[in-house]
Amino acid sequence: MISLAIPNLIGREAEYLQECISSTFVSTVGPFVGRFEEMVAAASGAKYAVATSAGTTALHAALVASGVVHNDLVIAPSFTFIASVAAIAHCGAQPWLFDIAPHSWTLDPVLLAETLMEQTERAPDGSLRHKVTGQRVAAILPVYTLGIPADMDPIIALAREYSLPVVSDAAAALGTSYKTRSSGSLGADFTMFSFNGNKTVTAGGGGAIVTNDEEKAKLFRHLTTTARVGSDYDHDMVGFNYRMTNIQAAVGCAQMENLDVFLTAKRRIALTYRDGLHGIDMFEVFPDPEYVRNGHWFSGIVLNSDFARHLPILRNRLREAGIDARPFWKPAHLQIPYANAPATSMPVSDGIWPRVLTLPCSTGLTEDDQAKVIDAVKLEFTRL
Ligand SMILES: *Cc1c(COP(=O)(O)O)cnc(C)c1O
Numbered sequence: 001m002i003s004l005a006i007p008n009l010i011g012r013e014a015e016y017l018q019e020c021i022s023s024t025f026v027s028t029v030g031p032f033v034g035r036f037e038e039m040v041a042a043a044s045g046a047k048y049a050v051a052t053s054a055g056t057t058a059l060h061a062a063l064v065a066s067g068v069v070h071n072d073l074v075i076a077p078s079f080t081f082i083a084s085v086a087a088i089a090h091c092g093a094q095p096w097l098f099d100i101a102p103h104s105w106t107l108d109p110v111l112l113a114e115t116l117m118e119q120t121e122r123a124p125d126g127s128l129r130h131k132v133t134g135q136r137v138a139a140i141l142p143v144y145t146l147g148i149p150a151d152m153d154p155i156i157a158l159a160r161e162y163s164l165p166v167v168s169d170a171a172a173a174l175g176t177s178y179k180t181r182s183s184g185s186l187g188a189d190f191t192m193f194s195f196n197g198n199k200t201v202t203a204g205g206g207g208a209i210v211t212n213d214e215e216k217a218k219l220f221r222h223l224t225t226t227a228r229v230g231s232d233y234d235h236d237m238v239g240f241n242y243r244m245t246n247i248q249a250a251v252g253c254a255q256m257e258n259l260d261v262f263l264t265a266k267r268r269i270a271l272t273y274r275d276g277l278h279g280i281d282m283f284e285v286f287p288d289p290e291y292v293r294n295g296h297w298f299s300g301i302v303l304n305s306d307f308a309r310h311l312p313i314l315r316n317r318l319r320e321a322g323i324d325a326r327p328f329w330k331p332a333h334l335q336i337p338y339a340n341a342p343a344t345s346m347p348v349s350d351g352i353w354p355r356v357l358t359l360p361c362s363t364g365l366t367e368d369d370q371a372k373v374i375d376a377v378k379l380e381f382t383r384l
Pocket of ligand 1: 056083084143194195196206
């Protein structure tokens, strides 16, 4: 089977893991965590990085550090991996779900501006309120879908206008940029990266937050390490045990040494699909807006509406041909726990998600295997 997106362990992973064992530093103490944080900060263009057990836990703690509390609303795109909205729910808050822009699959800033204007008001205590429910609007959580940074200039301008903190879910956007600025430095208070096994760079599992604000970095580190004061058992806040381990960071450091190799591979794979599948009018490839340096985390196709009903057949036939092709995210407004969350109308998300098929795009994918995938996709379309 040609896999969809598997880890590519071509570097010093085994050597660094052996160092963890030899040194006994297998838990949260050890040299790799700090080294990993420095590498992530440098690659994202931010001053500070703090590593965590997962991307989801990083988002949760970042929302808490941004002041999100029970019953608040946090603005997020509905078209995202479920972890973005689960992190909001973990705070006792609710997502306020927004549609995406069709050219980028990221939060639509025009819709955001209109909706904030029409559907919010300032309460006497100065807080921003959602008119219909009376809930406080507490933060904005843009998602850098597929490694495409959201359109952050207008989003940050709105966040400033409405005094809202911004926590970016840049899970798969390490090494990407927006209008020449690196993904960790686009104006968000916190920017999260994930190092889950299917991401471009993995730590086995893990996450990180980057920020340019020293106080925010300190608060986040404090919150994610049990909010301990001093080295005894004094704690001044309700903290989390969300620290990355040295074992995860050992894998992460070895992977980070190959970040550029992996990004180049992802780009090559995306362009090879684009060129190899060119001229078939039954689908398009994934978006690639000109104002970003795209991470191309996943590659794949979007079937034209007339062919959407064939997606399950295509998927099965490709599987039979030894090719792992899968659907992509189902939007949050269609998921049981978030079905009653406030939401904009969703013409773009509803229109796109049932038509997406992701194709094998591991950074270790060989040219031969990718040629097989392209041939198989072409063949299956002629059989429809
Ligand atoms: C992978 C991913 C996450 C979750 O990260 P984990 O490290 O798996 O917890 C969150 N959001 C998006 C958009 C993702 O792609």
